[in-house]
Amino acid sequence: MKISIETVEHVANLARLYLSEEEKAEMAQTLSSILDYMDRLNELDTTDVPPTAHIVPIKNVFREDVVKESLPREEVLKNAPEKERGFFKVPRIIED
Amino acid sequence: MEFETVIGLEVHVELLTKSKVFCSCTTEFGGEVNTHCCPVCLGMPGVLPVLNKKAVEYAIKAALALNCEIPEFSKFDRKNYFYPDLPKAYQISQYDLPLARKGYIEIEVDGKPKRIGINRIHLEEDAGKLIHEEGKSYSLVDLNRTGVPLIEIVSEPDIRTPEEAWLYLNKLKTILQYIEVSDCKMEEGSLRCDTNISLRPKGSDKFGTKVELKNLGSFRAVRRSLEYEERRQREILEQGGVIVQETRRWDEARGITIPLRSKEEAHDYRYFPDPDLVPIVIDREWVEKLKSELPELPDAKKKRYMEEYGLPAYDAGVLTASKALANFFEECVSQYHDPKTVSNWVMSEMLGILNETGREVDEIPFKPEQLVKMLKMIDSGTISGKIAKEVFRDMFDTGKDPEAIVKEKGLTQISDEKELEKIAKKVIEENPKSVEDYKKGKEKALGFLVGQVMKETRGKANPQLVNKILKELLG
Numbered sequence: 001m002k003i004s005i006e007t008v009e010h011v012a013n014l015a016r017l018y019l020s021e022e023e024k025a026e027m028a029q030t031l032s033s034i035l036d037y038m039d040r041l042n043e044l045d046t047t048d049v050p051p052t053a054h055i056v057p058i059k060n061v062f063r064e065d066v067v068k069e070s071l072p073r074e075e076v077l078k079n080a081p082e083k084e085r086g087f088f089k090v091p092r093i094i095e096d
Numbered sequence: 097m098e099f100e101t102v103i104g105l106e107v108h109v110e111l112l113t114k115s116k117v118f119c120s121c122t123t124e125f126g127g128e129v130n131t132h133c134c135p136v137c138l139g140m141p142g143v144l145p146v147l148n149k150k151a152v153e154y155a156i157k158a159a160l161a162l163n164c165e166i167p168e169f170s171k172f173d174r175k176n177y178f179y180p181d182l183p184k185a186y187q188i189s190q191y192d193l194p195l196a197r198k199g200y201i202e203i204e205v206d207g208k209p210k211r212i213g214i215n216r217i218h219l220e221e222d223a224g225k226l227i228h229e230e231g232k233s234y235s236l237v238d239l240n241r242t243g244v245p246l247i248e249i250v251s252e253p254d255i256r257t258p259e260e261a262w263l264y265l266n267k268l269k270t271i272l273q274y275i276e277v278s279d280c281k282m283e284e285g286s287l288r289c290d291t292n293i294s295l296r297p298k299g300s301d302k303f304g305t306k307v308e309l310k311n312l313g314s315f316r317a318v319r320r321s322l323e324y325e326e327r328r329q330r331e332i333l334e335q336g337g338v339i340v341q342e343t344r345r346w347d348e349a350r351g352i353t354i355p356l357r358s359k360e361e362a363h364d365y366r367y368f369p370d371p372d373l374v375p376i377v378i379d380r381e382w383v384e385k386l387k388s389e390l391p392e393l394p395d396a397k398k399k400r401y402m403e404e405y406g407l408p409a410y411d412a413g414v415l416t417a418s419k420a421l422a423n424f425f426e427e428c429v430s431q432y433h434d435p436k437t438v439s440n441w442v443m444s445e446m447l448g449i450l451n452e453t454g455r456e457v458d459e460i461p462f463k464p465e466q467l468v469k470m471l472k473m474i475d476s477g478t479i480s481g482k483i484a485k486e487v488f489r490d491m492f493d494t495g496k497d498p499e500a501i502v503k504e505k506g507l508t509q510i511s512d513e514k515e516l517e518k519i520a521k522k523v524i525e526e527n528p529k530s531v532e533d534y535k536k537g538k539e540k541a542l543g544f545l546v547g548q549v550m551k552e553t554r555g556k557a558n559p560q561l562v563n564k565i566l567k568e569l570l571g
């Protein structure tokens with residue numbers, strides 16, 4: 001399956017990745033060959049194989065509804081490039 | 097051309113667990129900014145979310161109360177998008193295998209039951225809160241709500257009027273409050289609603305282009321925005337125009353919807369299974385156990401009130417619309433012989449005062465026993481029904497026992513015949529015109545005279561007795 005440069009740009013944009021023209025070309029080619037391989041796998045008859053969401057055969061891992069202490073706010077904000085009055089400070093999000 | 101409106105609702109409800117859905121931070125509302133956070137809900141690299149069992153159970157209970165099917169197998173997926181209120185840049189949600197499917201809510205339209213289908217219910221995590229202060233070039237983020245368990249309830253496009261949407265929401269809220277999985281407070285964001293609406297020529301089975309509505313802060317806003325949008329779309333279609341598929345924002349102050357600047361590619365979420373969370377397998381025993389824990393639901397309660405207590409459908413509907421109110425009523429009825437009398441007092445006096453003062457049932461300062469005591473005082477003739485209303489209001493203001501109020505204010509009904517006779521004579525003397533009228537056969541005049549005696553006694557006279565005495569005196 002041929003992946004176009006536009007598709008690469010679209011996906012890169014969604015993932016906030018900034019690619020050079022060379023990288024885009026390389027990605028288009030690499031992704032195409034991965035999808036080709038998937039197409040080959042699709043040739044297998046999987047009629048009786050249940051879809052796999054997880055590769056480990058574990059289910060129902062729960063915790064009880066018990067509150068434990070959270071982090072002190074200094075810790076919470078420690079990695080924030082900018083903060084104000086206990087909030088994370090981010091570029092303005094325009095809502096309308 | 098005649099058009100038919102098609103409405104669908106997506107409702108998000110925060111679950112009442114003590115801790116968040118994938119970590120042990122508290123879900124308590126209104127803490128100091130960014131103090132209910134840990135490495136898991138902050139989305140730090142290398143952390144592992146672990147599912148809160150209670151959140152799953154609450155979601156299943158909600159699904160059962162909404163008549164859904166619970167598949168055996170369910171899993172979590174990542175919904176990928178960038179937004180500052182979402183520290184991981186993905187929301188843990190459920191895509192193709194939600195916890196529940198195919199349910200319904202029954203509402204009443206023009207006195208007839210109508211089922212509104214529920215397409216699916218899934219479990220997910222809430223995002224944080226963004227604050228945009230006016231005139232600032234930046235936004236502020238509080239991540240306390242990040243990771244609070246949410247269920248999303250998606251209706252089928254079965255709703256045909258804004259009124260039905262409003263009824264559906266009220267019923268949904270009542271049911272969820274009954275089963276105590278959410279407090280459904282829109283003002284605190286624990287219930288949120290997005291809607292979509294389209295119009296199509298009546299009789300057509302194809303859907304028209306739909307518009308999504310956001311920023312709906314109350315059930316009233318949901319109804320008003322749908323009414324506005326229904327009108328707007330009809331006008332466009334009647335003039336031969338086309339509806340643009342878009343998201344619009346409700347402007348409460350102006351009472352209109354306006355287009356939200358569309359974020360390009362906003363709906364390309366690239367869902368995939370969350371490798372950090374293993375699937376949930378819900379065996380039937382677990383479902384049965386949760387089902388057995390459900391309380392009597394509003395519809396069943398309403399039916400029982402009609403059958404067991406002989407109440408009219410209207411009374412039964414009002415009394416069961418809130419669990420707190422139904423509980424109060426039932427407490428009274430368990431101690432008093434006549435449910436209809438209790439219902440009358442609760443529906444007119446009690447709800448009247450609550451509406452007037454904007455208070456909730458759980459803020460009533462007296463107990464059901466105290467209302468029952470008051471009813472018994474009316475039955476025994478200690479107070480008249482009219483005085484009882486005064487006593488009742490006092491109970492609301494002070495929380496005092498009715499006996500204490502009656503004693504303090506000297507409101508005991510006068511049933512002493514001699515005393516009443518004296519007052520009746522005085523009234524007769526002072527109102528010769530009415531006496532004459534009565535003797536001429538005007539029954540109304542007697543009512544006036546009774547009223548005068550009541551006035552003289554400041555409402556404390558036993559009205560039946562006054563009636564009898566006056567009739568005797570006037571021959």
Ligand SMILES: [Zn+2]
Pocket residue numbers: 116119120121132133134135136137138243
């Ligand atoms: Zn946490």
